[in-house]
Amino acid sequence: GQNIDQPTEMTATEGAIVQINCTYQTSGFNGLFWYQQHAGEAPTFLSYNVLDGLEEKGRFSSFLSRSKGYSYLLLKELQMKDSASYLCAVKDSNYQLIWGAGTKLIIKP
């Protein structure tokens, strides 16, 4: 079957760096997405990786290794507003999105 694994919850300190991991086993691969979802709000798009390597976008970076079925989202200079759930999703061989359960990130002062 198809599976996306990410930690359920993580805690980090304001101003620090945190890495949220995502491992996947899917039938085929056509890209990996990260979305941010604040409590009670809609998910919003953060990043898309289809080739191996690191994509940097301001304080957020996303890394992909297709051979390892692995991605991470790196958040630098954490701010309180980064407290949210982070959803990992993979597009499979049929271009359908398979979603992880999300990682709830708690930022402490």
Added chain:
Amino acid sequence: DVKVTQSSRYLVKRTGEKVFLECVQDMDHENMFWYRQDPGLGLRLIYFSYDVKMKEKGDIPEGYSVSREKKERFSLILESASTNQTSMYLCASSPLLAGEAGELFFGEGSRLTVL
């Protein structure tokens, strides 16, 4: 600013009632999706549509139907609501077809409670 609007943020219905969840997007997107989101689970696709009057079943279509009479509007219908359909329902739209990045734009969600 792009916008996906869901008609109701919170609904409470009784078992057996017919429920309509409406979704409207103002971005002229071809693709629209209905997901449900439950604690501890990833988003699960109920139905999607690539064009007006088109619909495709997702992973969990049982107990649901959809309607897309206009490009901007995608409705989810629960013919006879049951307690196991208590959930958060998310509508999304996308401008791109398969093979592209296909970023999804989500609505704020409709939290449905079935008593």
